Amino acid sequence: MGAGFLGLDPGLILILLAMGCFGGFSAGLLGIGGGMVLVPFMTMIFTARGFAPHLVVHMAIATSLATILFTSMSSMRAHHRHGAVLWRVARLLAPGIVIGSLIGPWIGKQMNTAMLSLFFAAFVAFSATQILLNKRPGGGRDLPGTPGMLAAGGVVGLLSGFLGAGGGFVSIPFMTWCRIPIHNAVATSAALGFPIALAGTAANIYYGWGEPDLPPGALGFIWLPGLALIVVASMTVAPLGAKLAHRLPVVKLKRIFAGIFYLLAAYMLWKAVSGSFN
Template sequence: MDISLVAGLLALGAAVGFAAGMLGIGGGMLLVPFMTMLFTAKHFPQEHIVHMAIATSLATIMFTSISSVRAHHARRAVLWRVVKLLAPGILIGSWVGPWIGAQLNSSTLALAFAVFVAFSGTQMLLDKKPAAARELPPAPGMFAAGGVIGVLAGLVGAGGGFVSVPFMTWCNVKIHNAVATSAALGFPIALAGTLSNIYFGMKVPDLPASSLGFIYLPALLVISLASVSTAPLGARTAHSLPVKTLKKVFALLLYSLASYMLYKAFG
C-alpha cells in the first residue's frame, strides 16, 4: 500500500472517528463515498469498488463504535434498554443486508446508498415535532425496527445512525440520547455485517490482494487506528452543541454524501 493511500486513509479515519462520536452514525456515511474515491483512484476492479467500500466501512465501525460509546456512556447518555430491544433484530438484519448487496451491481448499490441517505437527511432537516404521546414501540415493534435498521445499515455499510437516530427522535427520544444509543448499536450492526461480507465475498474472484472477502484489510487497519483516537473528541463535541445545530450538521453531511453517490451511480 503506497504512502499516498496511507495518508488519505489516516485523514479519512480521523474525520470519521470524529463524526461517529458527534453524530452517532458509525462513520459509514463518510467512509463509503471517500473510500469509493480512493479505491477508484487506485484502479481497483470497478465492479467491486462500492462493495469493498461498504464492507470495509462496516468492519471499521466495530472499533469506532467501542471508542465512541465509551465516551457517551461516561455521560450516561446511552439508553441501554433501547439497545437491548433493538439489537436482536439488528443482528439478523445486518447479516441479510450484505447478502442483498452482493446481488446488486455497483451502480445500483450506489443509488440505493444515495436514496437512503438523502431520505434520512430530509427527515432530520425538516425537524418535525413528533406527537407528544408518541413513544418507542413495545418489544415486537422494536425487533422489527431493529431488523429494518440492520438490513439498511448492512446494505449501505453504515452504523445505522442514519435510520436509528431519526427513528428514535421521531419517538420523542432526545437527540443527544438518540446519538449516544445509535453509537452503541453500531457494534452489533458492524459485527454481523462484517461476518456476512467475509462469507459472501470469499466466493468472489479477482478481488485485490490483502482482501478478506469484500474487506480490504490495509484500509481497515489504518482507518481503525485513526478513528478510535478521534471518536471521544466527537462525542464530547456532540454534548456541547444545541439540538437544532446538531440536527442541521447531521442533515447537511448526509446531503453532501448522497450527492456524490448519485454521481457515482449515474456518472
Template sequence: MSISLTLLAGLAVLGLFTGLLAGLLGIGGGMLLVPFLTYIIGLQGVAPGLAVKMAIATSMATIMFTSLSSMRAHHRRGAVRWDIAQRLAPGIVMGGLAASLGMFSLLRGSVLAIVFAIFVSFSALQMLRGTKPAASRQLPGTAGQLAAGGGIGFLSGLVGAGGGFVSVPFMTWCNVPIHSAVATSAALGFPIAVVNVLGYVLAGRSETGLPPAALGYVWLPALAAVALCSVLTAPLGARVAHQLPVAQLKRVFASLLFGLAAYMLWKGLRAG
C-alpha cells in the same frame, strides 16, 4: 503491492473525520468513507464493481472500532439507553446477516441508491422542520422493536453505514431525546458492524480479483489506518454532542442527511 505514505496519510485523515462524526452524531461515518474508499481501492487495480463492494465492507469494518470508542464516551455520561439497545439488537443481527450474506450481491445498486436517497431526505426534512411527534407516541413493543432493528441492520448492511441515519430519526420520532438517541445509536453501531463484517468476509471468500491483504471483501490496510485514527476523535465528538443544544444538533444531523441523500441520488442516477 506497496502502499505509499501519501495514501496512508489520506486514510488517516478519513479516520479522524469518521471518528468525529461517530461521536457527534451516533453514526459510523460509513457514508463518508465509501466514496473515498471506492476511489482508493480502484487505484489498486480492482474492478469498479468490486471496489464498491470492498469499500462498503471495509467502511463497515472500521465501525467496529469507532462505535466502541464513541459508545464508551456516551456511556460515561449516562446517555445510552441500554434497554432500547437490547431490544433492537436481535433484529439488527438478523437484518444484517440477510443483507451482507444475501441481498448485498443481488440488488441493483442504482435502484437501492435512489430509494435510499428518498428515504433519507424525508427523514432529514422531518428533523429540520422540527416536526414534533405526538406526545403519546412511544417506542413500539418487543415485536415492533425487533422489526425496527431488522430494518436498521438490513439497510446498514447494504450501504456500509453504522445505522445512525435510520436509528436516530426512528428514536426521536418515538420521543427519545436526541442526545439519548445519538448515544444509543453509537452503541448499536457495534453489533451492526460485527454481524455485517462476518457476512462480508464469508460472502467474499470465493471472489476473484481481490487485492493483496484482503479478507473477503474487507481491505485490511484501509481498515487499520482508518480505525487507528477514528478511535482518537470519537470521544471528542461525543463530548461536543453533549455541549450542543438540541435544536442545533438536529440541524447538524439533518444537514448531514441531506448531503448523504444527494450523494446517493447522484450515484444511483449515474449508475442507472
C-alpha cells in the same frame, strides 16, 4: 508502488488517515455515522487503485461497516459512563438488528454496483437534508411490544448492513418518536452500533469469500489495510469532535457538512449513471 506501511505508498496512507480523521471528526461533532463520508471516498480510492469495478462499492460499504466494530466500542463506553444507554431497549432491539444486519449485505450482493451506488446516493442526500433541517420527530407513542421491537430492529439492521452505516439515522428517530429523550436515544444507538457492525462484518466476509476478483489485502469484501488506517485515525479524532461540539457553532458547521454530503451523493449518483462501473 512503494513498500510503505501495510504495503501501501505514503501518499495513499496519508489519504486514508485524512479520510479517517474527517469521518471520525464528523461523527464526534454531529453524532452521525462515518459511512456517509467513508463509502464515497473509498469508492474513489478503490477505483483509482484499479479494483474490479463491479466490487468497488460493495467493498467500500463492507469496509465502512467494519470500522464501526471499533469506533462503536469507544462511543458506547463513553455513553455508558454517563448512564445514558438504555440497555433494556438495546436488548429488545438487538435480536432484530442482528438478523437484519445479516440479510442487508446479502441484498447488496445481489445488486450490481451501479444500483447499489444509486441507493447509497439517495441515502446520503436524505441524511444531508435531515442534518440541514435539524428536525426531530415529536413523541408519538410508547415503545411497541417484543414483536414490534423485533421488527424495528430488523429494519435498522437491514438498512445498516445494506448501506454500511451505524443505524443511527433510523434508530434515533424511532426511539425519539417513542418518547425516549434524545440523549438516551443517541447513547442507545451508539451501543447498537456494535451488534450491527459485528453481524454485518461477518456477513460481508462470508458473502465475499472466494470472490475471484478481490484485491490483495481483502478479507471477503473488507479491505484490511484501509480498515486499519481509518480506524486508527477516526478513533483518535472522534473524541476531539465530541469535545468541540460544545464550543463550535455547530449549526453553521452542519450546513457545511450537509453541503459536503450533497457533493458526495452527487458523486455516487454520477458513478451510478455514467457507466463507470462497467
